[in-house]
Amino acid sequence: MTTLxxxxxxxxxxxxxxxxxxxxxxxxxxVMLWILGVxxxxxxxxxNLLSHLESELVVQAxxxxxxxxxxxxxxxxxxxxxxxxxxKAYSPSDSLAKLQEKxxxxxxxLDMLGDNPIPWNFEIHVHSAADVEPLVSALKEMPExxxxxxxxxxxxxxxxxSRISSQVALIMFVLAVIITxxxxxxxxxxxxxxxxxxxxxxxxxxxxxxxIATPFVLEGTLxxxxxxxxxxxxxxxxxxxxxxLIRENLPLLTNIxxxxxxxxxxxxxxxxxxGATLGWVCSYLVVAxxxxxxxxxx
Amino acid sequence: MNINFSGVSKxxxxxxxxxxDINLNIEQGxxxxxxxxxxxxxxxxxxxxxxxxxxxxxxxxxxxxxLRRMRNxxxxxYRRDVGLVAQDFRLIPTLTVYENIAFVMEAMSVPKRIxxxxxxxxxxxxxxxxxxxxRPAQLSGGEQQRVAIARxxxxxxxxxxxxxxxxxxxxxxxxxxxxxxxxxxxxxxxVVMSTHNQAIVNxxxxxxxxxxxxxxxxxxxxxxxxxx
Numbered sequence: 001m002t003t004l005x006x007x008x009x010x011x012x013x014x015x016x017x018x019x020x021x022x023x024x025x026x027x028x029x030x031v032m033l034w035i036l037g038v039x040x041x042x043x044x045x046x047x048n049l050l051s052h053l054e055s056e057l058v059v060q061a062x063x064x065x066x067x068x069x070x071x072x073x074x075x076x077x078x079x080x081x082x083x084x085x086x087x088k089a090y091s092p093s094d095s096l097a098k099l100q101e102k103x104x105x106x107x108x109x110l111d112m113l114g115d116n117p118i119p120w121n122f123e124i125h126v127h128s129a130a131d132v133e134p135l136v137s138a139l140k141e142m143p144e145x146x147x148x149x150x151x152x153x154x155x156x157x158x159x160x161x162s163r164i165s166s167q168v169a170l171i172m173f174v175l176a177v178i179i180t181x182x183x184x185x186x187x188x189x190x191x192x193x194x195x196x197x198x199x200x201x202x203x204x205x206x207x208x209x210x211x212i213a214t215p216f217v218l219e220g221t222l223x224x225x226x227x228x229x230x231x232x233x234x235x236x237x238x239x240x241x242x243x244x245l246i247r248e249n250l251p252l253l254t255n256i257x258x259x260x261x262x263x264x265x266x267x268x269x270x271x272x273x274x275g276a277t278l279g280w281v282c283s284y285l286v287v288a289x290x291x292x293x294x295x296x297x298x
Numbered sequence: 299m300n301i302n303f304s305g306v307s308k309x310x311x312x313x314x315x316x317x318x319d320i321n322l323n324i325e326q327g328x329x330x331x332x333x334x335x336x337x338x339x340x341x342x343x344x345x346x347x348x349x350x351x352x353x354x355x356x357x358x359x360x361x362x363x364x365l366r367r368m369r370n371x372x373x374x375x376y377r378r379d380v381g382l383v384a385q386d387f388r389l390i391p392t393l394t395v396y397e398n399i400a401f402v403m404e405a406m407s408v409p410k411r412i413x414x415x416x417x418x419x420x421x422x423x424x425x426x427x428x429x430x431x432x433r434p435a436q437l438s439g440g441e442q443q444r445v446a447i448a449r450x451x452x453x454x455x456x457x458x459x460x461x462x463x464x465x466x467x468x469x470x471x472x473x474x475x476x477x478x479x480x481x482x483x484x485x486x487x488x489v490v491m492s493t494h495n496q497a498i499v500n501x502x503x504x505x506x507x508x509x510x511x512x513x514x515x516x517x518x519x520x521x522x523x524x525x526x
Contacts, residue, residue, distance in 0.1 A: 002407045002408070002409050002410065003407040005410075006404045006405075006407070013392070017392060198390045198391070198392065201388045201389070201390055202390070202401070202405065203373075203374065203377075204348065204350070204377065204382060204388065205377065205382070205401070205402045205405070205449065206374045206375070206377040206378035206402055206405055206406065206453065207374060207401070207402075207405035208371075208374045208405070209370075209371075209374075211374075211405050295370070295373075296370075297349060297350060297351055297352045298310070298350070298351040298352070
């Protein structure tokens with residue numbers, strides 16, 4: 001307990017002695033973590049939007065015209081494919097009725113066709129856009145399937161967009177983490193370097209490495225933690241009003257965007273914890289390296 | 299605390315021999331002057347005792363501890379029993395006189411009340427109680443040296459190492475510092491002090507170890523020193 005008190009006092013001394021550097025670190029860590037948070041939220045929303053679009057993607061499979069065909073067995077076969085999320089079967093008469101409904105007043109033209117030309121068909125929903133192409137290939141290989149209709153170009157574009165957005169989000173995330181880590185690492189390094197002589201004296205008069213190191217590690221952790229709190233406050237201050245604005249002007253997106261306040265608060269808590277952990281890891285690494293080097297006998 | 303040097307050499311890069319084949323034994327309670335010209339190896343010898351450096355050859359044993367074999371983690375605990383005073387004082391500039399002295403005990407997790415009592419004792423011992431709130435930069439050289447002595451005394455060490463403690467001081471202040479060192483030795487503490495101050499060595503007639511170009515050229519009880 002006594003040691004803890006001394007260490008807390010020494011941490012406070014460090015922060016006070018390097019207050020300018022501390023404020024710069026707070027601001028930089030805060031800004032970088034804010035960017036990290038906003039990027040993550042943006043990615044989550046984009047992911048939601050793409051998932052929504054993907055869930056709207058439909059593959060229509062038309063079966064061969066054969067009265068002896070076991071439609072239920074074919075449906076089971078298609079349902080067993082790993083790409084299929086859901087499947088809905090339409091009989092020829094249901095399909096014709098649907099078409100007539102769609103065509104409205106022009107539906108009389110269908111009467112000229114004589115017999116109903118539409119075979120049994122399935123409306124298939126997939127898990128993601130990436131599943132569409134392999135599903136279509138699998139369907140085309142089935143002898144019971146006569147034709148497959150789908151929006152190929154849209155599927156390819158959504159799939160590409162989804163892939164690119166995930167990659168961009170990952171790159172942004174990694175960059176923000178690296179920059180924040182470097183800022184904390186450098187701050188503690190400068191703090192250590194400016195006090196290298198003192199550290200040498202402390203070690204010479206009998207202070208253990210951990211006693212010398214702990215205040216520096218705590219300083220780095222605390223600065224990153226406060227930076228993360230500032231970032232979280234910035235996210236709450238910017239994101240929630242932004243969502244309100246979108247809700248008012250683009251109500252269509254309301255159900256797609258991440259609007260649950262509880263989730264946002266939880267996300268901010270996670271960001272704060274992440275910031276503190278990042279600060280601790282960086283400070284620990286730099287302090288261990290520096291103190292090992294400075295206390296090693298020649 | 300006994301000190302034993304056995305065949306000790308220290309070579310610094312690039313191939314500079316600071317000490318060559320030193321063999322010596324210092325008994326508990328002795329007062330020893332290590333003399334010699336600048337660059338003769340005095341500081342290297344003392345830095346080997348404080349384990350700031352390790353011998354390139356041979357062994358340095360202090361008390362029961364072979365310093366070459368000592369684990370890095372044990373070094374702080376060893377140093378708590380060794381008081382160190384250097385020519386450049388080595389005080390922490392951001393701390394006050396009181397804080398500099400208290401620090402060595404705080405690092406050992408000594409409770410605050412005991413730290414306060416002991417710090418007051420040693421500051422009084424060197425006559426600096428009125429200066430306790432000042433930082434090193436606000437003190438004269440002699441006062442800073444007395445703070446360094448007080449700090450070295452704080453843990454009641456068995457061994458006291460003084461590397462040219464009077465080097466930056468005038469004769470009067472140096473005499474005061476020497477009085478404190480003799481008092482420490484009188485209490486049974488082994489004192490090893492490097493100096494090239496002829497007057498100080500000749501006025502007290504203690505054991506003298508003389509180094510020249512890193513070699514031990516004289517080891518004489520009650521010796522004198524004639525600076526060249």
